Amino acid sequence: MHVMKLSAIALAVTAGASQLAMASAQSEAKGLMEDSSLDLFNRNLYFNRDFQNNAPGTQSKVEEWAHGFTATFESGFTQGPVGFGFDAYGMIGLKLDSSPSRAGTGLLPVGSDGYAEDEYAEAGGVVKARVSSSVLKYGQQIVGVPVFATDDSRLLPETATGFMLTSNELEGLELNAGHFTALNAQAQTGHDSVGLKRLDFVGGTYAVDDNFSLSLYYSDAHDAFQKVYGNLNYTVPLVNEQSLNFDFNIYRTDYEAEYTGTGDDEGNTIWSLAATYSLGAHSFMLAYQKSIGGFDGIGYDYGIDGGGTVYLANSVQRSDFNAQDEKSWQARYDLDLAAVGLNGFKFMTRYIYGDDADVGTTDNGKEWERDIELRYVVPEGPAKDLSLRLRQATYRSSDGVYYGSPSIDEVRVIIEYPLSIL
Structure with a gap:
């Protein structure tokens, strides 16, 4: 979740080199x-999604509870000029409540x-080396960059090998x-369940400074697509615990003919701009997002490059508002x-x-x-x-063209x- 020019990365390197x-x-x-x-991280999650007016004979609800x-x-x-180390993880998911009529969350x-499995588990590890302040890792990892982000929106996170x-x-x-x-999906236990061939x-x-940052990334998913991502984030401090933040995100994706299935290469540009005004414990955000181009009704596509690879303002709990040629608006309020x-x-x-769309x-x-959260x-x-979250989403679309309902x-x-x- 480009129009942004490659000179942005040169600016970052030049400015950084001027510092010690x-x-x-x-x-x-x-x-x-x-x-x-x-x-040790514990997550207990109850998930209920009710399809209000599905066609007769189709599943009307998914509802499960797990830890x-x-x-x-x-x-x-x-110690020494080159440092070596290792990381390891183990994950297990336990079913607390499910049934065939409600599975699929x-x-x-x-x-x-x-039937949902009573339990599932995964384990993996990483070897790593460090020179100065640069670290190289190889193994099964959780990754979080804008063009390759493993998803952690369910019980256990996706993991990637490389x-x-x-x-x-x-x-x-x-x-x-x-x-x-x-890339292994969240509710799977194998080495690769998504079909990723290679991604660089x-x-x-x-x-x-403390108020201004910029990002630029490029990725190439073999036999699928290439992406360029850019971000500009700027905060204007104001008086009396007030501030104004602007956050601009943009992806340019070039899809290969093998991926689109149309016989042609296709492209999509999607961008969002969010402005947030903060006043003490309150914050108010307005955002606009625009998707341009795509193929077969698909605008900005992601998934084989990680289920979290959608750094956009209007990627929210249920929808990403990322269909072909779609434009969307958001109003948000937060209170501490x-x-x-x-x-x-x-x-x-x-x-x-x-x-x-x-x-x-x-x-x-x-x-x-x-x-609402x-x-x-x-x-x-x-x-x-210890944290407790209650999240509720209401979603509606025309003609059931989104997500099947x-x-x-x-x-x-x-x-x-x-x-x-430890």
């Missing part, structure tokens, strides 16, 4: 086990008999490069309820409307979504950082508890 390089992270290495950590454990060990680095794998280089040699400048050959990416983010004495509570609501069956498709994070005490009501209850063991 940061102290080498490797020079401060304490040892393989001395800098190690072991964390996931993710244990992550990260070693430090050996994406929380749990579903067998050929229609190489990842992260460099922080210059203050304010982070450079990333990757080569990945497999390069790019970075430069923070000019600590301002009224409810420490740890936060509230959010937003409304998004899209139209002029070419989805194959019509070139004037319309959709809207309303999301209430979140509480325990601020202190034995249960510090024109009317969807959704509720998610999410409880998360991170534990630091």
Whole structure:
């Protein structure tokens, strides 16, 4: 989630080079086990999606409840000019409630008999090396860059297998490069379930100062598409706990004929601009998003390059508003309820409307979504950082052209508890 010129990356490098390089992270290495950590992340998730007016004989609801454990060990680095280390993880998902008539939420794998598995598990690891402040990793990883982002929107995250280089040699400048050959979906346990052949990416983010940053990335998914992504983020500080933030995101995707199935190469440009005014505990956001071009009703497409690869303002709980030639608007309000004495509570609501979408069956498709979220994070005490979230989404579209149903009501209850063991 380009028009942006390649000179932006040159600007970042030039500006960063004018600053002193940061102290080498490797020079401060304490040892393989001395800098190690072991964390256990718990996620309990209830998911209910109600299809309000599906055709007779089709599934009218998906509803499941499950608990996931993710244990992550990260070693430090050996001392010396080149430091070596390793990371490892283990994940398990446990079914708490499901049935064949309600399966299919994406929380749990579903067998050929229609029943969700009682449990599923995955384990993997990474070997890593560090020179100065640059780290190279190989293995199964969780990745989060705009052109290759593993998804963590259900019980357990996607994982990707390959190489990842992260460099922080210059203050304010982070450079990333990757080569990945497999991507495993959230409710699967194999090495690769998405069909990724090969994906390479390069790019970075430069923070000019505390209020202004820019990003530029390029990726190539073999036999599928190439993407260029750009971002500009600027905050204007105002008086009396006020600020104004502008966030601009843009993707240019060039689809290969083998991927489109049309016999022709196709392209899509999608961009969003969000403006957020913050006043103490309140923030108000307005956003506009526009998709231009695509194929067979598909505008901006992603998935084989990670289910989170949609860094756009109107990519929300249910829809991404990313159909061919679609334009959409969003209004959002956030409130930190600590301002009224409810420490740890936060509230959010937003409304998004899209139209002029070419989805194959019509070139004037319309959709809207309303999301409400209430979140509480325990601020202190034995249960510090325990979080509870209640999320509700109402989604409607014209003619059922989106997601197979024109009317969807959704509720998610999410409880998360991170534990630091080492």
